[in-house]
Amino acid sequence: MSDKKSIFVVIPCYNEAGIIRETIAAVIEKGYSTIVVDDHSTDNTKEQLKGLSVIYVRHRLNMGQGAALQTGISLALKKKAEYMVTFDADGQHDVDDIDGMLQKLKEGQFDIVLGSRFLPGAGGNIRTVRKLLLKAACYLNYLFTGILLSDAHNGLRVMNRNAAERIHLKENRMAHATEILKEIKEQGLKFDEFPVHIHYSDYSKKKGQSLLNSVRIFFDLILNKIFD
Amino acid sequence: MTLIQVVLAAGVILIGVYMYIRLRSTLFDVFLIGLFIISGTLLVLFPEYSNKIAHWAGVGRGADLLFYLSILFLFFLILKLYSRLRRIEQTFTEIVRNKSIEEAEELDKKN
Numbered sequence: 643m644s645d646k647k648s649i650f651v652v653i654p655c656y657n658e659a660g661i662i663r664e665t666i667a668a669v670i671e672k673g674y675s676t677i678v679v680d681d682h683s684t685d686n687t688k689e690q691l692k693g694l695s696v697i698y699v700r701h702r703l704n705m706g707q708g709a710a711l712q713t714g715i716s717l718a719l720k721k722k723a724e725y726m727v728t729f730d731a732d733g734q735h736d737v738d739d740i741d742g743m744l745q746k747l748k749e750g751q752f753d754i755v756l757g758s759r760f761l762p763g764a765g766g767n768i769r770t771v772r773k774l775l776l777k778a779a780c781y782l783n784y785l786f787t788g789i790l791l792s793d794a795h796n797g798l799r800v801m802n803r804n805a806a807e808r809i810h811l812k813e814n815r816m817a818h819a820t821e822i823l824k825e826i827k828e829q830g831l832k833f834d835e836f837p838v839h840i841h842y843s844d845y846s847k848k849k850g851q852s853l854l855n856s857v858r859i860f861f862d863l864i865l866n867k868i869f870d
Numbered sequence: 871m872t873l874i875q876v877v878l879a880a881g882v883i884l885i886g887v888y889m890y891i892r893l894r895s896t897l898f899d900v901f902l903i904g905l906f907i908i909s910g911t912l913l914v915l916f917p918e919y920s921n922k923i924a925h926w927a928g929v930g931r932g933a934d935l936l937f938y939l940s941i942l943f944l945f946f947l948i949l950k951l952y953s954r955l956r957r958i959e960q961t962f963t964e965i966v967r968n969k970s971i972e973e974a975e976e977l978d979k980k981n
Contacts, residue, residue, distance in 0.1 A: 679970075695978040699970045705963055713967045717974055812960055869953045 646673040649744065650723035652714030653678050654707050655731035659685040661845050665733045666694055672737050674727070677717055679710040697721070708818025712811040719806055726806050730797035732846040736839040743800040743836045753805040753831035754822075756791065757798030757838035766840030775856065786863055787823040791835055795819045798838050805831050812870065816855060817862035824866075875914050882910035 651674045655662055662678070669676050676696040680687050682704040691698060699713055711728055718726050725747070727740055735757070743755045759766055759776070768776075779794035795816070801809075809825040811818045826833050886907035893899050913920045913932070920932025929935040 691977055695976075697974055698977050699974040701970050702966050703962075705966060709963050709967070713970055716967065717971050720971065814959060814963055865952060865956065868949070869956055 647675050648722070648724040649727065649740075650675045650677055650714075650718035650721065650725070651727040651729050651740070652711060652718060653729050653731050654681060654710030654714060655679065655683065655687060656681040656704065656707070656710070657683045657685045657687070658731040659683070659687045659690050661733045661843075662687055662731050663690045663694070665729075665731055666691065666696060668737045669729065670694060670696065672740065674740070675718075675721070675723070677714045677721075678731075679714040679717075681705060681707070681710040706815035706818075708811045708816065708821070709814040711818060715806050715809075715811075719803065723806070724803055726801050726803075728797060728799045730846075732843075734840050734842055734846045735798045736841065739798060739836070739838040740800065743798070743838075746834065746836050747800050747802060750834060751832065752802075752834050754799060754801040754826060754833045755836050756793070756833060757796045758791065758793035758835040759796060759838065759840050760792040761835055761837035764837035764839065767842055768840065769842075775853070779856070782860070782863075783820050783823055786820055786867065787827050789823045789827055791823070793835070796838070805829075813862060813866060815862055816859045817866060820859075820863055821866065871915070878914040879911050882914065883907055886910070 651669045653662075653666065653669070653676065655678060658665075666676055666678065676694075678687075678691065678696050678698050680698065680700040682701045688698065688700070697717065699717060701710065701713065714728075715726055725744060727743075729735055729740075739757065743757065746752065747755045758764060759768060760773075776794050780791055783794050784790040796819075799822070805826075808829045808831065809822060811821055811825075813821045825831070886903050889903050889906075890900065893903075917932060920936065922932075924930065924932045924935040927935060929938070
């Protein structure tokens with residue numbers, strides 16, 4: 643078992659001051675190194691982090707979640723991280739899932755393990771509308787990347803150094819989730835899914851992806867297909 | 871010569887000269903600009919030629935042929951611009967990212 647400090651949890655955030663402290667405190671309590679990538683929030687996110695031992699990076703411009711994730715991963719690589727975890731700031735993930743995912747990654751010698759809300763053993767309060775939308779996104783991802791997963795746009799992922807070094811996200815906004823699959827396929831990375839527990843609070847529901855955003859993601863995906 | 875012919879021909883020549891001044895980098899550019907000025911002016915002064923070309927291509931009027939071709943050309947331009955926009959976005963993302971990583975701070979209990 644490697645040192646917990648060499649496991650870096652990357653948390654991209656944009657105006658999440660209301661919940662960020664709670665989310666991060668839970669991660670730190672588990673003993674992982676934590677990188678908070680502040681994508682140019684205009685609220686008091688940084689003040690909320692007072693007294694917590696985290697690495698704080700701030701973008702000078704708002705560039706999107708994909709860009710923030712890549713910044714966090716690049717920084718983690720620089721800090722000699724052995725494993726990297728991507729984790730949403732809005733408190734929807736369960737820190738207890740990280741250990742299980744890491745174990746799976748090591749035992750199965752996977753490069754990347756992706757969280758899924760729909761595998762047997764997963765739990766959470768997902769509304770039917772969202773479920774349907776996510777299922778549609780799964781098939782769309784399959785069309786674009788050739789990889790069919792049980793979940794799409796799940797923010798919880800665990801990867802080793804090899805995967806982090808080889809994936810370089812160019813999609814700044816939400817299309818990065820599909821781009822990760824595309825990179826997995828192109829780079830021949832070994833991957834699997836892992837059932838995770840999700841908790842949608844009123845807060846995260848309010849901040850979550852709207853239908854309109856899905857259209858934007860779709861547009862970004864098409865541009866990515868044309869130009870990359 | 872009608873007024874519209876004067877306006878259009880003058881426009882074509884002015885744009886051509888402007889392009890020549892701004893982009894006279896390669897012989898090929900000069901050739902393209904020359905072709906643009908000559909064909910543009912000729913078609914404005916003798917519109918019946920454009921009709922002949924259109925008939926030859928299976929289109930009713932010269933103006934219609936021009937319209938179809940411009941739609942294609944504009945679509946091509948939009949794609950080119952998008953791809954350039956994406957490249958620029960990727961470049962500035964890298965710049966902002968590197969700057970942010972340089973400035974990363976380790977917060978701890980003291981803060």
